[in-house]
Amino acid sequence: MNVIKVDDEKCVGCKTCYKACWLDVIRWNEETKRPVIAYAEDCVECNFCEISCPTDAIFVNVDYTRQFPSPYIPRVN
Amino acid sequence: MATLEQLGTVVETDLLVVGFGISGLAAAITAKEENAGLKVLAVDKGCVGYAGKANKGGGHVAFIPEGAEELYVEYHTKNCGDYLNDQDLIRKYASHTVKTMDRWASWGVNFIGREHAGQAHAVIPWKVCIVDNDLMIPMAKTARKLGVEFCEKITITDLLKEGDKVVGAFGFSLLTGETYIFKAKAVVLACGDQNFRIMRMWNSGRGDGIAAAYRAGAKMRNAEFGSFMNIMSAEHKLVAYGAEDALVNAKGENCSERADLDPSLKSVVGGVDLGGSQSVLMYLEVRDGKGPIFEDSSKNGFPTSFVGRNLCNLTGPPDPPFRRPCSEKFWARIMEKKHAGYRNDGPMKEVIPGVVGEFSPLYVDHDYATSVTGLFASGDICGCGGGWAGAVPTPPGRNRGSGLMHAVMTAIFAATSAAKFVAATPALGKVDADQVAKLKEETYAPLKRMKMGTTTHEIVREIGEIMQPVGYSGYKSADRMQEALDRVLVLKAKLANLVALDPHDLSSANECRSMVLCAEMFYRTSMERKESRGWHMREDFKTRDDKNGANWIVVQDKGGEMSLTLDPLPMDRYKYKPE
Ligand SMILES: Cc1cc2nc3c(=O)[nH]c(=O)nc-3n(C[C@H](O)[C@H](O)[C@H](O)COP(=O)(O)OP(=O)(O)OC[C@H]3O[C@@H](n4cnc5c(N)ncnc54)[C@H](O)[C@@H]3O)c2cc1C
Ligand code: SF4
Ligand code: SF4
Numbered sequence: 150m151n152v153i154k155v156d157d158e159k160c161v162g163c164k165t166c167y168k169a170c171w172l173d174v175i176r177w178n179e180e181t182k183r184p185v186i187a188y189a190e191d192c193v194e195c196n197f198c199e200i201s202c203p204t205d206a207i208f209v210n211v212d213y214t215r216q217f218p219s220p221y222i223p224r225v226n
Numbered sequence: 227m228a229t230l231e232q233l234g235t236v237v238e239t240d241l242l243v244v245g246f247g248i249s250g251l252a253a254a255i256t257a258k259e260e261n262a263g264l265k266v267l268a269v270d271k272g273c274v275g276y277a278g279k280a281n282k283g284g285g286h287v288a289f290i291p292e293g294a295e296e297l298y299v300e301y302h303t304k305n306c307g308d309y310l311n312d313q314d315l316i317r318k319y320a321s322h323t324v325k326t327m328d329r330w331a332s333w334g335v336n337f338i339g340r341e342h343a344g345q346a347h348a349v350i351p352w353k354v355c356i357v358d359n360d361l362m363i364p365m366a367k368t369a370r371k372l373g374v375e376f377c378e379k380i381t382i383t384d385l386l387k388e389g390d391k392v393v394g395a396f397g398f399s400l401l402t403g404e405t406y407i408f409k410a411k412a413v414v415l416a417c418g419d420q421n422f423r424i425m426r427m428w429n430s431g432r433g434d435g436i437a438a439a440y441r442a443g444a445k446m447r448n449a450e451f452g453s454f455m456n457i458m459s460a461e462h463k464l465v466a467y468g469a470e471d472a473l474v475n476a477k478g479e480n481c482s483e484r485a486d487l488d489p490s491l492k493s494v495v496g497g498v499d500l501g502g503s504q505s506v507l508m509y510l511e512v513r514d515g516k517g518p519i520f521e522d523s524s525k526n527g528f529p530t531s532f533v534g535r536n537l538c539n540l541t542g543p544p545d546p547p548f549r550r551p552c553s554e555k556f557w558a559r560i561m562e563k564k565h566a567g568y569r570n571d572g573p574m575k576e577v578i579p580g581v582v583g584e585f586s587p588l589y590v591d592h593d594y595a596t597s598v599t600g601l602f603a604s605g606d607i608c609g610c611g612g613g614w615a616g617a618v619p620t621p622p623g624r625n626r627g628s629g630l631m632h633a634v635m636t637a638i639f640a641a642t643s644a645a646k647f648v649a650a651t652p653a654l655g656k657v658d659a660d661q662v663a664k665l666k667e668e669t670y671a672p673l674k675r676m677k678m679g680t681t682t683h684e685i686v687r688e689i690g691e692i693m694q695p696v697g698y699s700g701y702k703s704a705d706r707m708q709e710a711l712d713r714v715l716v717l718k719a720k721l722a723n724l725v726a727l728d729p730h731d732l733s734s735a736n737e738c739r740s741m742v743l744c745a746e747m748f749y750r751t752s753m754e755r756k757e758s759r760g761w762h763m764r765e766d767f768k769t770r771d772d773k774n775g776a777n778w779i780v781v782q783d784k785g786g787e788m789s790l791t792l793d794p795l796p797m798d799r800y801k802y803k804p805e
Contacts, residue, residue: 168273171282171430173379173400173730188730190683193426195282196559200552213462213567218424218690220460220578221512222697223709 151192152210155184159206166198166207233662234398234405237377239267240648241641242395242410244382244435245417246270247278248630249605251365252637253414253644255333258372260645268369269377269408270417271400271733272430275366278418279606280630281359282427284538285553286346287337288627289323294351296320301350303802307616308760308770310448310778313800315592315614319635326635334364339548344537346627354627356537360552380406381733383434384665385413385442385601386657392442392600393655396665403673403729407662411651412600412644415439416637419586419606420452420744422693423686423737426463428582435607436588437740440747445589445597446781447793448610450751451761452585452744453699454619455505460518460576462567464560467540468528469521469577470504475511476518484510488758488768502700502761505579509696524573581694584619585744586610587781594640600647600655604640605633612636613778617760672726672735679725682734688717689741693748702752703765711749717742746788751779754790772804 153174155166162182167175175198176187184198184207194211218224230236241257243250246268254268270277290298298320303311327337339355346354369376382397386407394409420433440446457469473482484507508519529540536544539557543549568575586609588596594612595602603611609620609632620632672679691713693699698710721739726732757771758764777792797803 169276171272171277173271173733176401191429193429194560194563195427196556196563197276197281200555200559201276211462211563211567215463216687217460217463217578218687218694220580221509221517221695223695223706224691 150190150215151194151212153186153189153192153198154208154210155186156206157183159204160184161204161206163203165201165203169197169201171195171197228659228663230407230657230659230662233659233666234407236407236409237267238409238654239375240265240411241267241644242408242413243268244395244413244415245278245605246274246376247416247418247605247633248280248362248365249633249637250278250414250416251362251369252330252634253416253604253641254374255365255369255372256638256641257645258369258374260642261649262372264645264648265375266373267375267377267408267410269380269382269397271379271381273378274376275363278362278430279428280362280633281556283359283629284626285357285359285361285550285630286354286537286627287327287357287630288346288352288354289327289343289631290320291351291353292324297350298352300802303616306618306760308618309616309772309776309802309804310759310795311616312613313802315612318592319614319632322635323631326631326638329638330634333368335361338550342547344532354537356548356550356553357630358550358552359556377406381434381736382408382417382438383669383736384438386661387442388655388658390443390599391655392598394657395438396662396669398669398729398732400729400733403732405666407657409654409657411648411654412602414640414644415588415596415601415603415607416605416640417607419584419609420741421583421585422581422689422741422745424581424583424690424694425456425458431583431606432737433585433740433744434737435603436586437743439588439596439598439601439603440743440783442598442601443783444601446587446611446747447589447613447778448617449585449587449747449781450755450779451610451617451619452583452587452748453693454582454584454761455502455579455696455700456582457504457521457577458580459564460578461569462564463580464564465580466521466575466577467534467538468526471528472522472525473504473508473577474520474522474574475516477516479516481507481511481516481519502763505696506701506763508579509701518576519578520574521577522573523575579696579700581699583693584609585748586620587747589780590640593643594636595643602640602644602647604637608636617762619761669736670732672724673732675723675725677725679723680720681725682731682738685717685720685724685738685742686734688713689738689745692717692745699748701763701765704753707749707753711746711753714742714745714749718746747781750788750790751781754779770804
């Protein structure tokens with residue numbers, strides 16, 4: 150599973166990463182004004198949150214070992 | 227009996243646009259431009275300016291220069307669509323690409339290199355220029371300025387009907403789970419196609435709109451072509467651009483060609499157009515015990531070619547004028563991480579075909595109205611169903627750049643029709659509280675089930691195993707498809723036992739229902755088409771059957787059954803006929 154890290158010190162609470170995430174991985178905490186990584190299992194490493202952050206406060210650590218369906222020959226359970 | 231207001235938040239609008247990816251944004255803007263007095267509301271699971279796929283892609287925009295339209299229609303019909311195109315509609319498409327760009331540019335979008343547009347095709351004058359990946363930001367600004375209203379983080383799960391007419395939509399908030407009942411005079415579905423959650427960057431295409439329209443009685447067509455494949459790295463699961471020309475099997479033999487590959491496969495899905503024969507070829511090599519397949523990256527000339535360098539940004543900054551700040555950052559970040567994801571530094575990279583799908587069978591007429599009154603559609607959702615592209619999933623394979631163009635052009639068509647429809651509709655329709663109460667019970671059921679049921683993750687995993695193997699969905703045969711369909715039906719039964727933990731997961735549960743429905747439709751229609759045509763490649767029927775195959779397979783819900791009928795093409799009237 151991808152691990153998404155937010156540096157609360159660097160974060161300025163602009164909410165852009167929350168808006169940028171198209172798959173509802175990132176939620177927003179209205180009280181702390183900080184992003185919450187709520188559904189990391191659904192992250193597809195598009196990096197859009199990361200490239201949109203004005204202060205480089207969010208980083209997506211990609212897990213490339215995730216299982217992929219059988220590419221050619223059906224895998225029967 | 228509960229009133230509507232007791233069942234959820236009721237929102238009234240003239241026009242409801244479902245999905246505000248690029249097509250939904252373009253539809254909302256167009257509707258306001260056509261009729262400023264209309265109340266236009268757009269809803270999406272994501273946030274304005276970022277939702278959908280348009281900012282995750284290459285940003286290529288392909289257009290047909292004035293004067294070359296008929297050449298495009300002829301070439302596409304013969305070489306891509308394999309004579310299954312709606313030739314009237316493809317002609318309409320061909321004659322609107324330049325007009326679409328002009329209107330689109332007026333919404334703040336900059337077409338880079340339009341004057342120096344590259345040649346997008348080896349044979350016909352098909353041109354490509356680029357847009358930056360933040361193109362939805364100025365579009366969203368334009369929409370807001372025109373008075374379009376937005377609702378974020380809402381999923382629409384069903385359409386609401388009064389008799390035969392669509393009068394709104396039902397959905398819920400991903401954040402709170404609260405029910406929303408939208409009442410509208412017309413609805414535009416711009417909520418994308420079905421990509422079965424297999425390929426990473428195509429992950430938002432989960433088919434909800436297709437499923438909602440199907441349940442509302444809408445016609446579907448060309449469902450058998452929705453298994454588009456790209457070649458991707460086995461190590462990091464991203465597209466391996468240009469790998470198709472540098473394939474090597476485990477024995478070290480070049481396998482970008484295969485002597486025994488059926489000529490019919492080479493003529494349409496091979497060569498410059500679709501790049502589909504490679505997935506079959508890779509499958510045959512693996513079946514013969516010569517797998518895995520590698521890309522010899524030292525022999526892949528694509529990344530350093532004009533297109534790879536300037537239009538795809540695969541090897542660092544491009545030449546001026548092809549500079550794009552957002553896109554360069556986006557691609558550079560992906561490339562950096564991708565390199566870190568390789569197992570070793572050698573040139574041999576294992577590659578596999580990856581199912582993108584682009585399953586998009588929602589039927590629309592030439593004005594982008596669906597078969598249900600009050601319901602219109604635009605963008606990816608009706609790529610195949612519109613019929614213009616014929617026997618291929620749109621955007622058509624290696625001919626990149628038609629996805630964005632199609633999304634915006636069809637939005638203009640659909641929203642213009644819908645705005646007229648709204649203007650001619652004096653009042654909102656009546657939404658039946660009983661219908662809403664029933665939908666509510668069904669939709670929320672997974673939240674109420676005991677925790678030992680089937681999880682959404684189990685369904686997503688199994689859908690991947692049913693849709694990805696080339697032996698099932700890429701190189702088809704009756705027995706293998708039957709096996710796949712049997713597995714789909716097992717999943718369908720499991721849906722009754724689906725559990726969801728929270729509103730986000732409940733949205734996944736609805737997506738699972740949509741994915742299972744789409745998979746069933748794909749295999750049933752694929753079995754019905756007993757020939758090979760375009761992207762539909764069968765090992766047991768290797769050639770095109772012009773006598774029996776010149777039909778569109780139409781799918782519709784008939785009393786809970788998936789009914790398939792044949793709609794013959796008006797070939798007598800069409801200009802291009804099979805020889
Ligand atoms: C990696 C990649 C590269 C690409 N490269 C190019 C390229 O170079 N050139 C090109 O022309 N095309 C390209 N494309 C294709 C192009 O991006 C798409 O064809 C286009 O963006 C489709 O737009 P759309 O608005 O129809 O659909 P989408 O962008 O899929 O938008 C649909 C929206 O509907 C929302 N939605 C879905 N279900 C619901 C629901 N139930 N309720 C509410 N909202 C919902 C989604 O959240 C989404 O925002 C690429 C695509 C990808 C993924
Ligand atoms: S990388 Fe993409 S999917 Fe993952 S959290 Fe960021 S925006 Fe969302
Ligand atoms: S985009 Fe960056 S600065 Fe803004 S809220 Fe997210 S992490 Fe914080």
